[in-house]
Amino acid sequence: LPNNAGNFQEGYHEPALNIGCTAIALDTMGSSESKPISAHVWKASAPSSLSQDLVDSLQSSNETDASRTKIYELQIQARVAEELKKLQQQEAEALKIAHEKLNSAEYKEDGSLSQKTVNKEIEAMRKKLEERKQVRPLPEAVEGARNEVIRCLREHDRRPLDCWQEVESFKAEVKKLEKSWVEKVVS
Template identity: 55%
Template sequence: MGVSQDIIGSLQSNGESDLSRAQRLELVVQARVSDELKKLSAQESAALKETLAKVSEVTSGDVQGDRHTVSAEVEALRARLDKRKQLRPLPESVEKARGDVVRCLTENDRRPLNCYEEVEAFKEEVRKLEKSWVDKVVR
């Protein structure tokens, strides 16, 4: 036969069966999987704690102070815009369209897309004003 006596002897002298080897291998694999799961669980716990800490920092911050700061900045910008020198008064149609946009945006502060028609009317008035200015400059 083609099988050497040494191989047959080593297989016969080995007291471990295929079943016991498979069980031992299964236990080793289970132990490694368990260790990896523990590592992943520890990493996720650390990440969760870090995220919760960041969220608590943000929520415990002075939200009212932030609102007041933004409000103050808006008022400062509004004051600067009011101080800007206007070379000549705008035509009544442009002022009316601008007022309509401001009114609509104020009424729909959470839904600015509802003011599409007012914005388009304002754009049209500005286009007319620009066209008349270009016509005056070109002539």
């Protein structure tokens, strides 16, 4: 290249390829075409180094920049949707595996109880409490003291304070029953 290769005003010009494109746009606002459709016409102002096949394919192509852009956008959207679907499947599989591991483990790595084990223990305690809720018949001594209080109150319906001895003996029997129950639970 000559020294003045960068300066175009000094007389050096590289051969340029000037290809012009003429097309008539479509008016898509209405229901029918308002302008006629014309094919791309490629005019070269200088001899080009492009093959005639390429020029012919460009002339016969109905694609515009907007249609190519739309096609590329649709392809990209399809790829993104496909990748999202793959990621969702991988995430669902990972969650499934994690849940299976959590459900199958009796103890966690740090030695604490798992949820399954704790639930089993809670259920066992509930069963024990249900068994304790069952009403048992009162011992003979408590039942007898209770009946004495009822009899006395019926006899002395206007003077309940006269039944204090029967009430005290009932309290003593209940106290014995409570004491034996506490000893049984504690041991």
